[in-house]
Amino acid sequence: MKRPAITPVTPAPEEGVTQVSDATLREFIGYHMKRAFNVVQADLNQTLKPLELRMVTYSALVLIVDNPGLRQSQLAEALDVERANLVVIVDELEGRDLITRDRVPTDRRAYALNPTLAGRRLCSKAVEAVRGHERRMLGGMEEETKQAVIRAMSLISRGSEGGSKGG
Template sequence: MAMTEAAQDMAEDDPKGADGHLAGYIGYGMKRALSIVQADLSRVLAQYELRAVSFSALSIIVGEPGLTQTQLADALQIERSNLVTIIDELAGRGLIIRAPVAHDRRRHALMPTATGRKLAEAAQHSVAQHERAVFACLTATERSELHRILHKFRASAAT
């Protein structure tokens, strides 16, 4: 699976280009890399009529059936009010259901449907292929190191 032409154009770093004076900034490099990944991810997820955030939400719900909307918002690090639209989208497509929590009927447990599990599995497979293609320029050791560095950065930013 090859990157789109637009993603390839964005991937080409030319230090002599107009943005060459920004090349030394890690944050700028991360933003450019994220733009490449997101552009190709959007293309991959379009076949499932999912966006990155709805894919993430569905994947978490499939992996952790029964979690509450608050727990999902925390996992996605988004406001609960912003989550309602995502949950409505997934529920409207029959991918998840909201079930009242037994001990607190004001809260809802999010459960995947069989259709939701099947779609999540197919989308996750495609996303894994997407990641292999987008990060094919890195060795397995480099990918592992990138994971480690990003985890370390996120952990330190959370404190």
């Protein structure tokens, strides 16, 4: 008995795909989060570019301004980066005279990070620019929805706290 011929579901390679379906991926929250993050990150990068900041250096500067005397280990934990990677970030901010790195008198192995006047001024400008970025990106979203998104992201973040850091 002959088997019926199977009709290929996908086009031959030379024909190519005419329309990509991501229907399966759209079942997953993580996929939506990543796509949204890509859009937000691209706009944020453009927002911070005139200030010569990147997302990670902006975040570090804000944390140092808001927490003068913060130790490098505390900053690494707050940013969720490995200490070795933090050195590059701190070097960049210090090299631009935005922060100082001072030895902690009670622990000569630790450094306290403090903002300079230039660092506080740039931080203030950057925070206002990021507020504008958020207004642009989220302007059509009701406050209640924004708060629901923040709560959801916080729940997801707390769920990963039991895990270990990669890298």
